[in-house]
Amino acid sequence: MKRLIPFVIAGLLTTASGAAAADDIPVIWPPLEASEVNLNDFLWVARPVVVFADTPADPRFVEQMTLLEARIEDLAVRDVVVIVDTDPDAKSELRTKLRPRGFMMVIVGKDGGVKLRKPSPWTVREITRQIDKMPLRQEEIRLRKATAG
Known part of the structure; x- marks a missing residue:
């Protein structure tokens, strides 16, 4: 899995540069396992959404993963x-750093800071609205518009 991370990051860099068309955006699924990643690998490259649960059978976990997929x-x-x-x-x-209690969904910004913690599942619309309010995301949108037009 650790060998996959450079490819994930390279794909995200291509997307972030604005050079990729919408059809070229890499879809990262299935999710990465927390035991195999380091948040520092995503610094300034990606926004991790971390989903915790005490078991994969937790109904909130199942619902969150269905919503994300x-x-x-x-x-x-x-x-x-x-x-x-x-x-x-x-x-x-990640569990040691973010200290979840049961189910928890966390949005981490590209700067490595925790932007949101939720004890219940969120829709992708709610998640993307929260991300779109972030200053760095606003800058990305401005740059994309400037290079496209």
Whole structure:
């Protein structure tokens, strides 16, 4: 999995540069496992959305993953990488850093800061609206418009 991360990052860089058409946006699915990633690998490149649960059978986890998968393209446009952690016993670096209690969905900005924590599932529309309010995302939109027009 660690060998996959450079390709994910390279694909996101192409998308972030504005050079890729909408059809060229890489769709990152299935999600990455928390035990196999380091948040620092995504710094200034991607916006991790981390979904925690104590078990993959948690109904909130199942609902969140269904919501994300249904509109993963909308997340890819915003350079989102989905990361999951459903094993509290593994004590992943992400679980230690973000300290979830049961189910939790976290949006991490490209700057590495936690932008939102939610104890219940959110739709992709809610997630993308939150991302689109971020100053860095606003700058990306301005740059994309400037290079397109």
